[in-house]
Amino acid sequence: MKIRLQTIAIVLLLALAAGFGFVYSGVYDVAASQPDSAVTRWLLTTTRNRSIDRQAAGIAVPALTDPKLVQEGFEHYHEMCTGCHLAPGMDSSEMREGLNPEPPVLAKLVPGSNPARLFWVIKNGVKMSGMPAWGASHSDDMIWAMVAFLERLPQMTPAEYQAMEKQLPAEASDEDAHGHHH
Numbered sequence: 001m002k003i004r005l006q007t008i009a010i011v012l013l014l015a016l017a018a019g020f021g022f023v024y025s026g027v028y029d030v031a032a033s034q035p036d037s038a039v040t041r042w043l044l045t046t047t048r049n050r051s052i053d054r055q056a057a058g059i060a061v062p063a064l065t066d067p068k069l070v071q072e073g074f075e076h077y078h079e080m081c082t083g084c085h086l087a088p089g090m091d092s093s094e095m096r097e098g099l100n101p102e103p104p105v106l107a108k109l110v111p112g113s114n115p116a117r118l119f120w121v122i123k124n125g126v127k128m129s130g131m132p133a134w135g136a137s138h139s140d141d142m143i144w145a146m147v148a149f150l151e152r153l154p155q156m157t158p159a160e161y162q163a164m165e166k167q168l169p170a171e172a173s174d175e176d177a178h179g180h181h182h
Contacts, residue, residue, distance in 0.1 A: 032100040041101070048126060052117050055124070059116035064148035073149025074164050076142060081106070084130065089158030099130050111154045118147045 022028065036044065064070075078087070083095040084103040096103060110118070122143050125133030134143060 056116040056120035061115045069145045069148040073145035088161040107153045
């Protein structure tokens with residue numbers, strides 16, 4: 001039994017040393033211009049999804065159908081999100097092309113998504129993905145407005161999106177109604 005514990009301890013120490021050696025060697029390419037391997041992508045995606053599921057589990061979702069809430073969410077989405085997550089009628093953007101992992105097209109992701117998960121991601125962001133934590137600059141009510149808009153986004157045509165865009169106040173093209181530059 002004593003030899004067995006020593007063997008396990010030696011194996012663990014060697015694995016730990018190999019891990020530190022790998023980290024400090026610099027051989028792993030962290031360039032956003034290079035795609036991750038299938039194993040790395042699976043590991044990071046699974047870790048992200050399980051974490052978001054766990055963190056969002058206790059969030060109570062308010063009613064999200066008020067047209068004013070949807071309009072407010074549209075204003076935030078239009079100003080802060082289209083560069084990465086696109087809008088109806090957009091195929092790509094200059095910013096999106098340089099991101100790895102590639103941000104999801106939210107009009108395709110949202111159907112079937114849990115609003116609590118969307119709220120949690122918008123509020124807290126996702127490390128090493130380019131997704132900022134908007135909760136640092138936006139209230140929970142503002143974030144729920146974005147979720148309300150996201151619930152509407154998958155059914156929206158490019159013409160409907162453009163019609164909402166035309167309803168924006170003139171100053172919304174430079175900064176949002178709260179004075180934040182995005």
